[in-house]
Amino acid sequence: MKQYRVPFFEALARVLAEHNIELTVAFGEPTIEEATKGDSATLSHQISRPVKNYWLFNGKLLIQNVCQEIIRSDVVIVEHANKHLVNYPLLLGARLGLKSLAFWGHGYNRQARKSGFEEWLKHQTLNMVGWWFAYTQGTADYLKRNGFPSDRITVVQNSVDTSSFEAEVSAISEENRSALRLRLGILPGDLVGLFCGSLYGDKKLHFLVDAARLLREQIPNFHLIIVGDGPERDNLRHYVGSDEWIHIVGSQFGFEKAVYFGVSDVVLNPGLVGLAILDAFVAALPVFTTDIPVHSPEIEYLLPGVNGDVTPFSLQEYVDAVVRYLHDPALRARLKEGAKASAARLTLDVMVANFKHGILAFLDQSGRRGR
Numbered sequence: 001m002k003q004y005r006v007p008f009f010e011a012l013a014r015v016l017a018e019h020n021i022e023l024t025v026a027f028g029e030p031t032i033e034e035a036t037k038g039d040s041a042t043l044s045h046q047i048s049r050p051v052k053n054y055w056l057f058n059g060k061l062l063i064q065n066v067c068q069e070i071i072r073s074d075v076v077i078v079e080h081a082n083k084h085l086v087n088y089p090l091l092l093g094a095r096l097g098l099k100s101l102a103f104w105g106h107g108y109n110r111q112a113r114k115s116g117f118e119e120w121l122k123h124q125t126l127n128m129v130g131w132w133f134a135y136t137q138g139t140a141d142y143l144k145r146n147g148f149p150s151d152r153i154t155v156v157q158n159s160v161d162t163s164s165f166e167a168e169v170s171a172i173s174e175e176n177r178s179a180l181r182l183r184l185g186i187l188p189g190d191l192v193g194l195f196c197g198s199l200y201g202d203k204k205l206h207f208l209v210d211a212a213r214l215l216r217e218q219i220p221n222f223h224l225i226i227v228g229d230g231p232e233r234d235n236l237r238h239y240v241g242s243d244e245w246i247h248i249v250g251s252q253f254g255f256e257k258a259v260y261f262g263v264s265d266v267v268l269n270p271g272l273v274g275l276a277i278l279d280a281f282v283a284a285l286p287v288f289t290t291d292i293p294v295h296s297p298e299i300e301y302l303l304p305g306v307n308g309d310v311t312p313f314s315l316q317e318y319v320d321a322v323v324r325y326l327h328d329p330a331l332r333a334r335l336k337e338g339a340k341a342s343a344a345r346l347t348l349d350v351m352v353a354n355f356k357h358g359i360l361a362f363l364d365q366s367g368r369r370g371r
Contacts, residue, residue: 001027003041004275007161011352013047019360024073026066028053061085070099075362077133080105082121091128100366102131104156106297107139131362133355136297152365154358158298159351160275162282162343168258169283176259184247186263190221191326194264194285196257197276199230202294204271207315209239211270212246214319219326224268227252227260261285265332266325267308270318273299281307281343286335288322290314301346307338 013023026049030040042048054063063085070076070090078087080103094101107126108119127148134140135158144150186192193215195208212224222245226236229251240246252260261283269276273289274296280287281301287308289299302308309325311317325331 001025001041001043004160006041006043008159008348008352009043009047011348012355013044015352015356016359019356021359021363023047024049024069026051026064026069028062028064031055031059073099075100075102075131075359075366077102077104077359079103080107080122080125082118087125091125094129100131100362101129102133102362103129104133105139106135107132107142130366131358133358136300138300139297152362154354154361156354156358157346157351158275159346159348160278161348162278163348164254165258165279166282166343168255169261171255172259172262177263180259180263184223184225185244186223187221190223191219192264193222193224193266193268193322194227194260195224195268196227196252196260196279197269197274199226199228199232199236201232202272203232203269204290204292205232205236206239207270207290207313207318208268209236209243209246210315211268211319211322213243214315215322215326216245218319218323222326223247225249225260225264227257258283266322268322270313272296273302277301278343278346281339281346284336284340284343286325286339288318288325290318301342303338303342305335307335307342 009023009025016023025043025047028051042050049066049069051064051066051069055061056063060083062083066086076090076099078084078090078101081087090099090101093099108122123146126143126146130152132140132143132148132153134143134153134155137155140150140153140155143153181187181190193212197203199205208224208226212222215222224246226246226248227250237248240248249260261279264283264285267280267285267287269287270290271292272294273287275298277287277298278301287302289295289302289308289310290313291310292313299310302310304310309321311321325335
C-alpha cells in the first residue's frame with residue numbers, strides 16, 4: 001500500500017460508513033524493489049485486509065488470496081491491469097451475473113512499452129465490467145470512445161492529500177527563504193527553476209540540464225534546483241559537472257522540501273508528469289513540460305496558458321517558453337494565480353466525494369444497495 005493512498009482510503013471509509021457501507025481494502029506486500037523506495041504503509045485495521053502475494057514469471061503475473069473478501073462483498077473494485085490474475089475469474093463471475101465488478105484505473109497505460117497481445121488483452125476487457133472509476137476525464141473520454149456507457153463512468157479526479165504540504169508552504173517565512181538562498185549562493189532577485197521528483201530515464205534529465213544551460217545564457221542570474229533521488233543520480237551529477245548554479249540537493253521532505261518550492265519561480269519538468277504536479281500548484285508554481293507520450297494521466301491537470309505550458313519536445317521551444325514566462329511579470333502573475341486556483345480544485349476531498357458517489361450509483365445500478 002503506497003503511503004499517498006492511505007489518507008484516501010481512510011477518508012473514503014468514513015464517508016461510506018455514513019451510508020452504512022463498509023469498505024474493505026485488500027492489498028499485498030510490496031515487492032523487494034518497491035520496498036526499497038520506503039513509501040509503503042498500512043491502513044487502520046478496521047478496513048485493512050493484508051493478503052499474501054504470489055508473483056510469477058519474474059513479477060509479470062500476480063496471484064492474491066482474496067477469495068473470502070470477494071465472497072462477502074456486494075461489489076468488487078479492482079485495478080484494470082493484466083497482471084492481476086484474480087481479475088479473470090472475477091470477469092467471468094461478472095459476465096455470469098454472480099458478482100458486481102468495477103475497474104479503477106487509467107483505461108490505458110501512457111507509459112506502457114507492451115507487446116501487441118498485452119495491449120490487445122487490456123483493450124478487450126474494458127467493457128466487461130459494470131462500472132468504471134476513471135482516474136481523469138481523459139480516461140473517461142477514452143472509455144466512451146471504446147463503447148463503454150457514459151452513465152456508468154465515475155471520473156474520480158485522481159489526487160493526493162496535499163493539506164500538510166499546503167500548511168508547510170504557508171508557514172515559510174522570509175527568513176527561511178533567505179537562509180536557503182544564502183546556503184545555495186542564490187542572490188535576491190535571482191530567478192530559480194525547480195525540478196522535484198524521482199531521478200530516472202522518463203524524467204528526461206539531460207534535456208532538463210541542457211535547457212537550464214540555455215536559460216542561463218539568456219538569463220545570467222538563473223539557477224536550477226534539483227530535488228530528488230533515483231537510479232540516474234550519479235549519471236546526473238556527472239552530466240552537470242562543475243556548473244555550481246545547478247544545485248542537486250537530494251531527497252527533501254516536509255518543511256525542508258517546502259522551502260525549496262518557496263524560493264523557486266517555476267517548476268521545470270520536461271519529462272514524465274504525474275501526481276507531483278499537485279505540489280507545484282499548492283506552492284503556486286506553474287509547471288513547464290513537453291509533449292511526450294509517457295506522462296501519467298495527471299498531465300491533464302496542466303492547462304497551457306493557465307497554470308503552465310506544454311511545448312513540443314524541442315529544446316529551443318521549451319527554453320523560449322520558459323524565458324517568455326520569466327521575462328513577463330504579467331504572465332508570471334497570471335500563471336501563478338492559475339496554479340493556485342488549480343490546487344484549490346484538485347483536492348483529496350473532491351476525489352473522495354467523487355468515488356463515494358460512484359460507489360452509491362454502482363450499488364443502485366446493481367440492485368445491491370440496502371441489502
